[in-house]
Amino acid sequence: MSKIPGMQHLQSFTHRKEKECRKPEEGLKNDLIIRAARGHQTERAPCWIMRQAGRYLPEFRKIREDHDFFECCRNPELASEITVQPIRRYTGLLDAAIIFSDILVVPQAMGMEVEMLPAKGPHFPDPLVTPKDVSTKLKKKVDVDKELGYVYEAIKMTRDKLDGEVPLIGFCGAPWTLMAYMVEGGGSKTFEKAKAWLFKYPEESKELLQRIADVCTDFLVGQVKAGAQLLQVFDSWAGELSPSDFRQFSLPYLRSIAASVRDILSTKSIPCPPLIVFAKGALGHSLPEVVKAGYDVVGLDWTVEPCVARKVVELASPGGSTYKDASGSNEAGHRLALQGNMDPAVLYAGKDAIEAKVEEMLRSKKGGFGGGGAYIANLGHGITPGVDPEAVRIYLKAVHRISREVNSAQDEE
Ligand SMILES: Cc1c2[nH]c(c1CCC(=O)O)Cc1[nH]c(c(CCC(=O)O)c1C)Cc1[nH]c(c(CCC(=O)O)c1C)Cc1[nH]c(c(C)c1CCC(=O)O)C2
Numbered sequence: 450m451s452k453i454p455g456m457q458h459l460q461s462f463t464h465r466k467e468k469e470c471r472k473p474e475e476g477l478k479n480d481l482i483i484r485a486a487r488g489h490q491t492e493r494a495p496c497w498i499m500r501q502a503g504r505y506l507p508e509f510r511k512i513r514e515d516h517d518f519f520e521c522c523r524n525p526e527l528a529s530e531i532t533v534q535p536i537r538r539y540t541g542l543l544d545a546a547i548i549f550s551d552i553l554v555v556p557q558a559m560g561m562e563v564e565m566l567p568a569k570g571p572h573f574p575d576p577l578v579t580p581k582d583v584s585t586k587l588k589k590k591v592d593v594d595k596e597l598g599y600v601y602e603a604i605k606m607t608r609d610k611l612d613g614e615v616p617l618i619g620f621c622g623a624p625w626t627l628m629a630y631m632v633e634g635g636g637s638k639t640f641e642k643a644k645a646w647l648f649k650y651p652e653e654s655k656e657l658l659q660r661i662a663d664v665c666t667d668f669l670v671g672q673v674k675a676g677a678q679l680l681q682v683f684d685s686w687a688g689e690l691s692p693s694d695f696r697q698f699s700l701p702y703l704r705s706i707a708a709s710v711r712d713i714l715s716t717k718s719i720p721c722p723p724l725i726v727f728a729k730g731a732l733g734h735s736l737p738e739v740v741k742a743g744y745d746v747v748g749l750d751w752t753v754e755p756c757v758a759r760k761v762v763e764l765a766s767p768g769g770s771t772y773k774d775a776s777g778s779n780e781a782g783h784r785l786a787l788q789g790n791m792d793p794a795v796l797y798a799g800k801d802a803i804e805a806k807v808e809e810m811l812r813s814k815k816g817g818f819g820g821g822g823a824y825i826a827n828l829g830h831g832i833t834p835g836v837d838p839e840a841v842r843i844y845l846k847a848v849h850r851i852s853r854e855v856n857s858a859q860d861e862e
Pocket residue numbers: 498499500501502503504513518547548549550551552553565567569570571620636683685830831
């Protein structure tokens with residue numbers, strides 16, 4: 450028997466098959482985030498935190514003492530346990546769980562070796578150096594369901610553990626962000642190798658980006674079939690690109706993923722869950738384009754002023770988002786929702802600062818999101834490992850209290 454708490458309650462997967470064809474909100478005790486993601490104003494802002502299942506939590510670090518990072522990802526019992534850790538710790542305060550995994554499982558599925566080095570982060574011992582490597586180092590055809598079946602198992606197990614308490618978010622990395630790691634061989638301050646590829650080999654880069662996009666599409670579809678109830682695409686390094694490079698090398702593949710996921714699910718009569726795109730650092734120049742990329746929710750980092758983003762959304766997409774979802778799971782033309790965007794560093798600044806910054810994020814008279822639209826509260830990027838978990842509680846409580854006030858008053862004060 451496992452020594453991980455809660456593991457004793459492993460339940461059977463009897464209703465797996467039925468879950469596939471269900472709308473994502475079915476059976477949920479809390480569907481706030483799904484309603485907001487579909488363009489509705491909610492009684493208070495639903496909230497979750499990017500990287501909420503991670504190193505700032507002592508219970509996660511405890512598991513990591515005995516298990517390698519990718520072992521945690523590949524072991525559905527461990528991954529589902531880590532996924533529910535923040536939901537248990539912050540009972541009633543988080544409105545969604547996000548499956549514990551990593552964006553780098555996609556390059557692994559494509560044939561690349563990736564390790565997670567202590568204190569250094571991801572490392573690719575054999576990165577892509579020239580376009581020739583694409584044919585020698587990557588698999589010709591990726592059987593995504595076979596390679597990443599462990600993520601689907603983790604999703605199924607997590608859905609059983611969550612028991613409808615909150616919805617489960619599935620995710621993948623965006624093609625440009627994944628290509629950046631695959632060429633660079635790890636994290637980087639400048640991403641000069643990956644960017645040099647784009648400039649030196651633009652056509653080969655586009656082929657590679659499309660290959661990654663196709664794998665991401667299959668992976669997201671598989672996650673939905675397994676039970677993911679929202680999906681987020683993380684383009685963490687979008688801000689490394691100039692506006693024109695972003696539009697050439699990132700945006701088309703973000704679009705491709707959203708359109709293909711919707712198409713494939715629709716042909717299988719599986720309702721499409723809300724899709725979230727997070728293109729960090731690119732919205733200062735490309736928010737109007739990202740709004741029209743086919744997603745239901747646009748995640749903002751903290752460099753974008755919420756009230757400005759609201760105006761841009763209205764101008765770029767008057768009356769609603771720009772796709773019609775053939776699966777019928779989304780209301781056609783619903784309003785685009787925004788997500789974000791407090792600077793995660795505020796969580797180091799103590800109660801008064803956290804509450805003041807939440808006020809700033811939420812109240813329209815302070816430039817915040819205000820009460821007039823569909824909105825999901827989040828940080829503007831992932832939570833960092835040094836944050837005190839109690840600071841997170843203060844943040845979540847402040848979001849609940851202030852957003853309820855703002856939404857009930859329609860922020861007309
Ligand atoms: C760029 C990126 C990666 N991974 C991810 C991104 C995009 C989001 C972002 O920009 O923050 C996404 C990710 N990574 C992880 C999740 C799990 C779910 C969650 O809680 O959000 C998610 C959604 C777990 C993780 N992924 C990683 C950890 C810590 C690893 C450890 O335990 O040592 C966790 C909990 C490792 C990882 N994985 C990655 C890096 C750069 C690192 C090392 C530095 C860091 O911790 O942020 C790649």
